[in-house]
Amino acid sequence: MRETITYSITERQKNSEEYYRKIGIFASEVLNEASATLTPVAKEFVKYIEEFNLEQVRKLEEYVLELISFGILWHTYAGLTLEVKHAPLITLSKMAEWRKKRQRLKPAIDFFRGIMLTVLLLPGKKRKTEINLPNFEQIDKVCSWFEATGEFREEALRFIRWRAFWSTLKRERFEKILTSIALFTRWFERRSLEVLGEYTKNVESFLEKSKTRYRWREDRISCTRTRLEYHLNMIGAEIMNLAFQDDFINTEITSVLVPGCMRGRPFEECEAVKVKEGLKCRGCLSKCHVNQLKKMGERKNFDVFIIPHASDLSLWASKPGRLKRGVIASACVTTLVESGWELKRYGVPAQCVLLDYNGCKKHWHHKGIPTQLNVHELKRILNSKKQ
Ligand code: SF4
Structure with a gap:
């Protein structure tokens, strides 16, 4: 029998058809759950984009997915990131871009990135209390960290735009939005485990076994994602397919x-x-x-x-x-x-x-x-x- 490393969507089945049936239903449930709290925020954001002509407006589901991602990535990384005192975030984010554009230099860049990630970006301790109502300075810092890792560059580019929008709102409205995101994150964490947990059973034992294996490696963040992030990416892939389908066909x-x-x-x-x-x-x-x-x-x-x-x-x-x-x-x-x-x-x-x-x-x-x-x-x- 094939070994499952962290996840398998063929779990106990001959293929992944059952997974695709389930994830389609779960994507509808997630969007439905978001409809009362996150979707109205996405609609407000669309108006802001149109008013300032910031980009061609995309599908509403994409903006909802951005908010879900913000909640989950904030919950996962903010406590760690806000402990980083001094790091050359701009240099690291440039290195992440160079390795994409210059494949021949990738091994050398990755070697240095691996060391810098461990020494500078992952301090090893995490804040004890979670910050659900951050200020803009904290959001800026976490977004710069996301970009510097090279793993969340696309999210960081999008979150910065959300941050600009939030800065135009009254404090009470901004806090209400972040509270909705935090509550949604809690719901998603519980519900995604019920629906998708059978496909990600090995993630936690893999993380436990691999504590030292990825230290100094450039793929440290990519290979040590939490189970919640696996579930986010599973639902993210499904929502993206929905949102991008019209262009593709x-x-x-x-x-x-x-x-x-x-x-x-x-x-x-x-x-x-x-x-x-x-x-x-x-x-x-x-x-x-x-x-x-x-x-x-x-x-x-x-x-x-x-x-x-x-x-x-x-x-x-x-x-x-x-x-x-x-x-x-x-x-x-x-x-x-x-x-x-x-x-x-x-x-x-x-x-x-x-x-x-x-x-x-x-x-x-x-x-x-x-x-x-x-x-x-x-x-x-x-x-x-x-x-
Ligand atoms: S060329 Fe490479 S990818 Fe193609 S059949 Fe052979 S092993 Fe597979």
Whole structure:
């Protein structure tokens, strides 16, 4: 039987169909729960965006998801972050960007980032009491920390805009909003555990066992996400698919992006060839999941690229005079939502499919377990496109 590292959405089933049924229902429940408290705030925010012409207004669900994310990430990290006294946050956030744009320098940058993360950004102690009603200085500090980690850059860019909006409100209104967010976070923590807990049973034991393993490593934050964050990302992927669907179905060509851990052979033996977008499978192994997707793509008219973790996603943006491309990205729970936000920022019409479980050798498992996605879910997304 395959080993589950932190999560598996095929838990006790032959595939992840049951998960997709459940998460669809739970996404409706989450949006319904938010409708009385967070959705009205999102509507106020939309008016503010329109008044100051800050961006093209997006779907309301995206703004609701931003508020849910703010609540959960604040609850998870603010106590730790506010203990950081002196850290070169701007330098660290620049390093996080450089590693995306300059893949050849990534190993060296990651080496230094790993040390700096542990020494400067993760002080090891946490405030004892949670701050549910922060001031703007505290929000600014936490957002700078989010950006510096390189793991929450997209969220930080969005939270800063929320912070600007909140600063235009009367103090009582601002406090009422943050109280609603904190109450929603508590509800989500309890309810998501009931609905999604069976898929994330191993997260806590993994964190316990891995206390020292990730120290000094650049993937320390990414690989030590809490169970609540897994649940946030599961619901986030579902809400994003809902919100981004209209743009995606109007695209003319499709690319499916998969991580290297889906390969059936170790990196050194894989015969995929390097192209500008990533790697293209050459079909050297029939049972390799990438090869199977490639063959499916030949029948269903999409191409498949293997892309490295934390690669620059701006190259997927549509170019003038070319066919409009939609992207279906697959990654593990801890990274998928961040990539979804990034693709959105570059205007790439995207959908996502979770890896059924994590297993890559670089981040999760000493030998590596080839990963896979649910092809039924992939077909449902492909079939949603206008023919
Ligand atoms: S089938 Fe493709 S992706 Fe899989 S190992 Fe071979 S070349 Fe690499």
